[in-house]
Amino acid sequence: MARRLRPVDVDFVRSAPVRLVFAREIAAPPEPVFHALAEDVAGWTEWFSAVTLARPTDGGAGREVRLRGGTRFAETILVAKAPEAYAYRVDETNAPGVRALVEEWRLTPAGAGTRVQWTFAADGPPVFRAVLRLARPGLGRAFRDAVTALDRRLAR
Numbered sequence: 001m002a003r004r005l006r007p008v009d010v011d012f013v014r015s016a017p018v019r020l021v022f023a024r025e026i027a028a029p030p031e032p033v034f035h036a037l038a039e040d041v042a043g044w045t046e047w048f049s050a051v052t053l054a055r056p057t058d059g060g061a062g063r064e065v066r067l068r069g070g071t072r073f074a075e076t077i078l079v080a081k082a083p084e085a086y087a088y089r090v091d092e093t094n095a096p097g098v099r100a101l102v103e104e105w106r107l108t109p110a111g112a113g114t115r116v117q118w119t120f121a122a123d124g125p126p127v128f129r130a131v132l133r134l135a136r137p138g139l140g141r142a143f144r145d146a147v148t149a150l151d152r153r154l155a156r
Helices: 030-039 041-047 126-134 136-155
Strands: 018-026 051-057 062-067 072-081 085-093 100-110 113-123
Touching: 018 126, 018 136, 030 041, 030 085, 030 100, 030 113, 030 136, 041 051, 041 136, 062 085, 113 126, 113 136, 126 136
Parallel strands: none
Antiparallel strands: 018 113, 051 062, 062 072, 072 085, 085 100, 100 113
């Protein structure tokens, strides 16, 4: 059953009890990377293997996302500033333990390519926080694989 999460704003990315930050440089320039993140929401299933469904909601102000294993999210877009930042807050989820969650993608020119930085900012009870910290390597691998697949997709 979906639960409502605490509504937080984009500043939560800097103040969250758990902040997992991952970065990687890719060959694609910032503009197409931003387009893939913020404008081609349905395309996430093509490059982020954990995502089985992604679709815009509320005329593009939100997203519905489903992951392998059955986790579901209803999200609100907090920032869509082309080509440098995209952030969203999870409003509802069936994931246990989480009380607040914001994800932020920052894009910075890096030579002819882009430095992609993903911040996963969350709050929950102490056990949730500990489990999330233990999940850091897996989330990092998922980020690395997704951004690498996105770069390959954009090169085509």
